[in-house]
Amino acid sequence: MKLTVHGCRGSVPTPSPYTAKYGSHTTCFELRFNGYQIIFDTGSGFQNLILADSTVEKLILYSHFHHDHIQGLPFNADLFDHDHSITFSSALASGYHLRQTLKSYFSKEYFPIDMVSKLSHVLFADISLLKAWAKPDFHLEWIALEHPGGCFGYRISHGQKMFCYLCDNEFHDTQLDAIMDFIKGADMVIWDGMFTGQELADKTGWGHSSIEQGIVVFNNSDISAMIITHHAPLRLDHMLDNLQSLLPEGVQFAKDQLSVLI
Numbered sequence: 706m707k708l709t710v711h712g713c714r715g716s717v718p719t720p721s722p723y724t725a726k727y728g729s730h731t732t733c734f735e736l737r738f739n740g741y742q743i744i745f746d747t748g749s750g751f752q753n754l755i756l757a758d759s760t761v762e763k764l765i766l767y768s769h770f771h772h773d774h775i776q777g778l779p780f781n782a783d784l785f786d787h788d789h790s791i792t793f794s795s796a797l798a799s800g801y802h803l804r805q806t807l808k809s810y811f812s813k814e815y816f817p818i819d820m821v822s823k824l825s826h827v828l829f830a831d832i833s834l835l836k837a838w839a840k841p842d843f844h845l846e847w848i849a850l851e852h853p854g855g856c857f858g859y860r861i862s863h864g865q866k867m868f869c870y871l872c873d874n875e876f877h878d879t880q881l882d883a884i885m886d887f888i889k890g891a892d893m894v895i896w897d898g899m900f901t902g903q904e905l906a907d908k909t910g911w912g913h914s915s916i917e918q919g920i921v922v923f924n925n926s927d928i929s930a931m932i933i934t935h936h937a938p939l940r941l942d943h944m945l946d947n948l949q950s951l952l953p954e955g956v957q958f959a960k961d962q963l964s965v966l967i
């Protein structure tokens with residue numbers, strides 16, 4: 706499996722010389738393996754993603770529909786190439802409601818064109834259909850996360866490899882067993898570490914976790930690697946550099962255009 710980070714910023718794109726190292730694009734992750742291209746969320750980083758050719762099965766999985774997870778969708782020119790058949794799905798909504806949600810966000814009050822009408826080649830699928838669609842080399846599971854309006858995390862297994870995407874989650878001790886069970890044996894876990902532990906004290910109900918909570922989960926699990934993402938908009942490069950000393954081996958901060966083999 707190859708993972709590429711296209712957007713690691715939380716809430717809003719933050720272009721500036723002070724965020725150039727880790728990146729300014731909102732959430733978008735890409736996983737490639739054995740004829741599959743799985744895209745997690747379409748924040749502003751989605752505009753830089755190259756959709757694979759027609760021999761590759763392409764799937765966009767939405768964790769939820771906050772603007773920083775969908776805002777990049779119309780800015781990827783490949784998406785409007787009708788040779789690119791592609792499936793959109795989310796555990797948070799039926800295929801119908803996913804389509805309706807994107808249609809209302811990208812409609813004339815907020816956006817110049819009715820974008821979804823240009824996507825007749827896109828299949829908006831109920832996630833239960835993807836279970837049936839799953840092949841021996843592709844297994845998809847999901848888990849409800851703690852986030853205003855709801856959010857889901859995903860687990861993709863392929864052969865001996867396992868990848869977990871847990872973005873936009875306010876971690877509570879009550880989730881501990883379920884999360885530990887979900888990520889057990891994972892080769893890579895994406896973790897929402899928008900806040901530091903100190904900041905988190907004032908951010909109850911915002912729907913995000915801390916860097917330190919990610920480290921505790923990593924240290925108490927058998928997972929091989931973790932990428933901490935959804936960096937707060939005010940988290941400048943030098944602050945992330947200073948926080949590096951907290952990270953145990955196997956844990957790193959997400960960076961736009963970072964690619965890792967899993």
Ligand SMILES: [Zn+2]
Binds near residue numbers: 771773
């Ligand atoms: Zn977010």
Ligand SMILES: [Zn+2]
Binds near residue numbers: 912
């Ligand atoms: Zn959110």
